Amino acid sequence: xxxxxVFLTGVGGQGTLLATTVLAEAAIRAGHNALTSEVHGMAxxxxxxxxxxxxxxxxxxxxxxxxxxxxxxxxxVETYRAxxxxxxxxxxxxxxxxxxxxxxxxxxGDYPNVExxxxxxxxxVKQLIxxxxxxxxxxxxxxxxxxxxxxxxxxxxxxxxxxxxAFEWTIRTKAKEKFVETNLRAFDLGFxxx
Amino acid sequence: xxPLLTQEVDKKLLLLGNEAIVRxxxxxxxxxxxxxxxxxxxxxxxxxxxxxxxxxLYFEYSINEKVALEAAAGAAVSGVRAMCSMKxxxxxxxxxxxxxxxxxxxxxxxxxxxxxxPAIFSSQNEQDNRMYARLSNLPMLEPASAQxxxxxxxxxxxxxxxxxLPVLLxxxxxxxxxxxxxxxxxxxxxxxxxxFEKESSRFVPVPANARVRHRVxxxxxxxxxxxxxxxxxxxxxGTGRWGIGTSGIAxxxxxxxxxxxxxxxxxxxxxxxxxxPFPEKPAAEFIGSVDKILVVEELEPFLQDNLKVTAQTIGIxxxxxxxxxxxxxxxxEFDPGMVREVIARFFQLDYTPPRPVDxxxxxxxxxxxxxxxxxxxxxxxxxxxxxVTSVLRETQTEAVFPTDIGCYTLGFLPPLQAADIFxxxxxxxxxxxGISRVTDKKVIAFIGxxxxxxxxxxxxxxxxHNRHNFILVILDNGTTAMTGHQPHPGIEITPPGWDKPYISxxxxxxxxxxEQISVVNxxxxxxxxxxxKEALESNxxxxxxxxxxxxxxxxxxxxxxxxxGFVVGPECNTDCTECIDTFxxxxxxxxxxxxxxxxxIINDNVCIGCGVCIQFCKKxxxxxx
Numbered sequence: 001x002x003x004x005x006v007f008l009t010g011v012g013g014q015g016t017l018l019a020t021t022v023l024a025e026a027a028i029r030a031g032h033n034a035l036t037s038e039v040h041g042m043a044x045x046x047x048x049x050x051x052x053x054x055x056x057x058x059x060x061x062x063x064x065x066x067x068x069x070x071x072x073x074x075x076x077v078e079t080y081r082a083x084x085x086x087x088x089x090x091x092x093x094x095x096x097x098x099x100x101x102x103x104x105x106x107x108x109g110d111y112p113n114v115e116x117x118x119x120x121x122x123x124x125v126k127q128l129i130x131x132x133x134x135x136x137x138x139x140x141x142x143x144x145x146x147x148x149x150x151x152x153x154x155x156x157x158x159x160x161x162x163x164x165x166a167f168e169w170t171i172r173t174k175a176k177e178k179f180v181e182t183n184l185r186a187f188d189l190g191f192x193x194x
Numbered sequence: 195x196x197p198l199l200t201q202e203v204d205k206k207l208l209l210l211g212n213e214a215i216v217r218x219x220x221x222x223x224x225x226x227x228x229x230x231x232x233x234x235x236x237x238x239x240x241x242x243x244x245x246x247x248x249x250x251l252y253f254e255y256s257i258n259e260k261v262a263l264e265a266a267a268g269a270a271v272s273g274v275r276a277m278c279s280m281k282x283x284x285x286x287x288x289x290x291x292x293x294x295x296x297x298x299x300x301x302x303x304x305x306x307x308x309x310x311x312p313a314i315f316s317s318q319n320e321q322d323n324r325m326y327a328r329l330s331n332l333p334m335l336e337p338a339s340a341q342x343x344x345x346x347x348x349x350x351x352x353x354x355x356x357x358x359l360p361v362l363l364x365x366x367x368x369x370x371x372x373x374x375x376x377x378x379x380x381x382x383x384x385x386x387x388x389x390f391e392k393e394s395s396r397f398v399p400v401p402a403n404a405r406v407r408h409r410v411x412x413x414x415x416x417x418x419x420x421x422x423x424x425x426x427x428x429x430x431x432g433t434g435r436w437g438i439g440t441s442g443i444a445x446x447x448x449x450x451x452x453x454x455x456x457x458x459x460x461x462x463x464x465x466x467x468x469x470x471p472f473p474e475k476p477a478a479e480f481i482g483s484v485d486k487i488l489v490v491e492e493l494e495p496f497l498q499d500n501l502k503v504t505a506q507t508i509g510i511x512x513x514x515x516x517x518x519x520x521x522x523x524x525x526x527e528f529d530p531g532m533v534r535e536v537i538a539r540f541f542q543l544d545y546t547p548p549r550p551v552d553x554x555x556x557x558x559x560x561x562x563x564x565x566x567x568x569x570x571x572x573x574x575x576x577x578x579x580x581x582v583t584s585v586l587r588e589t590q591t592e593a594v595f596p597t598d599i600g601c602y603t604l605g606f607l608p609p610l611q612a613a614d615i616f617x618x619x620x621x622x623x624x625x626x627x628g629i630s631r632v633t634d635k636k637v638i639a640f641i642g643x644x645x646x647x648x649x650x651x652x653x654x655x656x657x658x659h660n661r662h663n664f665i666l667v668i669l670d671n672g673t674t675a676m677t678g679h680q681p682h683p684g685i686e687i688t689p690p691g692w693d694k695p696y697i698s699x700x701x702x703x704x705x706x707x708x709e710q711i712s713v714v715n716x717x718x719x720x721x722x723x724x725x726x727k728e729a730l731e732s733n734x735x736x737x738x739x740x741x742x743x744x745x746x747x748x749x750x751x752x753x754x755x756x757x758x759g760f761v762v763g764p765e766c767n768t769d770c771t772e773c774i775d776t777f778x779x780x781x782x783x784x785x786x787x788x789x790x791x792x793x794x795i796i797n798d799n800v801c802i803g804c805g806v807c808i809q810f811c812k813k814x815x816x817x818x819x
Contacts, residue, residue, distance in 0.1 A: 011565065024208055024373060034208070035374035039315055039367075040233055040678075046780065047567035059339070059446035061372035064531025066550030081562050083551040090551075101565040105783030106774040109563040120556045 003056030010074025015147030145186035152190025218347025223382030232281030235309035259284035270304035272388035303351030427467025434460035437484030489516030572802035574742035620649030757803025
């Protein structure tokens with residue numbers, strides 16, 4: 001079978017690492033080999049958090065430039081910044097809701113126009129899927145489930161050989177019991193957001 | 195039950211490299227584990243901490259890596275299996291006991307984990323700790339996957355007991371923090387009680403004994419080399435006249451590259467897992483079976499040099515290359531694409547790398563704003579830095595700020611810029627001694643609570659005794675915050691079941707002979723500034739303990755309390771931006787909305803209600819409830 005490399009990027013506190021593990025577990029549930037890599041420590045203090053999930057017969061846990069099959073961007077500027085990981089036939093799923101960097105908040109630099117970022121991405125990759133994960137997560141019942149919305153959108157894109165059921169099974173098994181239903185709702189909203 | 199304690203055998207778990215090490219140690223029946231937390235090793239200790247609460251395992255967060263290694267050595271010389279884990283620079287701290295522990299050796303298996311950080315994700319350097327194996331003459335294993343991390347950890351205990359030497363297990367960030375499938379083996383019940391059998395000719399390395407023990411170490415080293423030569427962790431696979439030597443995480447990049455390049459039938463891979471002492475026999479056979487060798491290893495040319503030495507010994511002259519301006523760098527980490535490209539170049543293969551999307555080609559020329567890490571909203575360190583820098587501004591005093599290692603190192607960023615130099619754990623105090631002795635500026639050193647316990651105390655005694663004159667600010671947030679909120683001897687908010695005595699930083703400072711000490715809550719700006727002023731006016735070495743818990747830790751341990759919110763009043767409509775120019779809380783930002791009525795605005799979702807800003811700006815006030 002083919003191999004898939006997924007690059008995830010976001011800002012500390014957005015739950016990208018949980019999404020990373022859920023994606024890998026779901027891929028294993030679907031019968032594939034999976035591995036991930038994460039970065040912990042200083043990088044996480046309000047900074048960028050990048051992680052990867054490999055599905056299939058791959059041993060290397062990290063992704064070189066131009067080698068991501070899919071990119072899951074939890075924040076529009078971070079999606080754009082990580083575009084070096086993509087190539088012409090990559091699929092990009094991005095949240096549209098910005099998290100303003102501190103430098104911008106204090107007037108040092110501007111936050112770019114998100115639509116223009118997306119226009120560029122659209123012109124360079126096979127497909128760009130955008131959604132407001134923050135709004136959908138709130139609709140699901142908790143702003144903290146934006147990560148599940150994003151996973152839902154990735155699953156809905158059909159890029160990966162991982163069924164909706166495998167994701168749902170993983171969320172049921174891995175999430176804390178009282179959050180399972182909200183997480184599943186968030187996942188569904190993301191899945192249907194295309 | 196802790197998932198790593200599952201009794202189920204052949205169970206497939208998706209584990210971090212660090213978790214796999216813990217499982218391997220449990221499968222080897224480890225009974226005693228120590229650490230000082232540090233990225234990328236922290237999860238090893240954190241898992242042992244939780245496991246110890248529900249098993250026979252003894253675990254401690256030791257005060258520093260030297261102490262951790264010595265405590266583990268004490269258990270191991272008494273016949274109990276022990277593990278000690280740390281980040282790469284931690285082994286510098288523990289290097290003193292390491293070198294002589296190698297002479298006296300151990301009786302129970304002892305494994306020392308060193309987690310290196312190529313590319314410097316969360317460290318101050320990227321030293322290659324494989325050099326420590328050579329320096330100390332101790333055996334070393336280097337896993338390439340989480341599964342191997344488990345297997346090698348378990349095997350390392352056996353190797354250690356067979357040789358009566360501690361064994362180094364070396365990982366890197368990518369191995370420690372990759373997650374892959376690990377198959378469980380049976381858990382071994384641990385032997386928790388030992389006996390210290392006296393043998394002074396061995397364990398008391400006075401010169402006469404040490405000379406003998408050095409000889410023993412060298413001869414054990416030869417036994418270790420024989421073990422490495424026969425080790426299943428050192429393998430040659432594939433066929434062909436091209437050779438690649440590799441170890442650790444880079445092995446994975448090699449395997450993927452060879453598959454991608456379609457040269458499986460032309461390449462032999464010499465994969466090393468038991469990398470020290472260098473397995474000369476299989477290396478010689480490998481060298482004799484190929485025409486040229488590319489060595490793929492991150493950081494220093496460790497395998498490369500050893501392969502060259504072996505080739506010279508057996509009189510074979512073939513190209514053996516790796517670290518070379520045209521091939522691999524000694525800097526940073528590798529990645530799969532880089533390895534594929536260098537392999538293609540070295541063996542002269544046609545290869546076109548994938549073409550990455552380049553945002554520089556965006557005709558809109560978008561400036562992407564940076565997103566550096568920052569102290570959190572409500573962080574008491576920011577309040578302390580603000581108090582210090584405000585007093586210096588008001589009194590027109592210039593100061594030099596030696597600092598130390600922790601979240602508070604981020605105080606070097608604007609607008610606080612309260613960090614001018616740091617080197618290693620504890621060096622704030624000792625650098626301050628030297629700088630204050632030879633310069634005319636005020637010297638104000640900053641050190642965190644956990645770092646003070648780790649290696650600040652000796653420097654403080656030295657400073658008092660030698661009459662050094664500077665201000666030491668101890669940033670006491672009641673936890674080891676940076677590495678994930680591990681406890682230390684001075685914590686007041688304690689984990690469930692914690693029964694260890696509290697040790698007061700203030701009492702330590704007094705015990706060190708410091709006469710001028712003030713303990714302040716940095717969230718109280720006036721009192722903190724008064725303490726700074728008093729210290730500046732004094733001619734004595736002074737210590738300020740700025741004590742307020744890390745809000746993240748407090749929220750996690752005590753539950754989130756809804757604190758009072760704050761708003762910017764309508765009179766904030768001038769061009770004054772002093773709050774962001776001097777304080778820089780991420781909850782305070784410029785109001786750029788088209789209908790903005792105030793210059794600044796407070797982000798309610800980010801503000802935790804610490805209330806420091808209202809103490810320096812009258813335009814900010816509590817929200818009416």
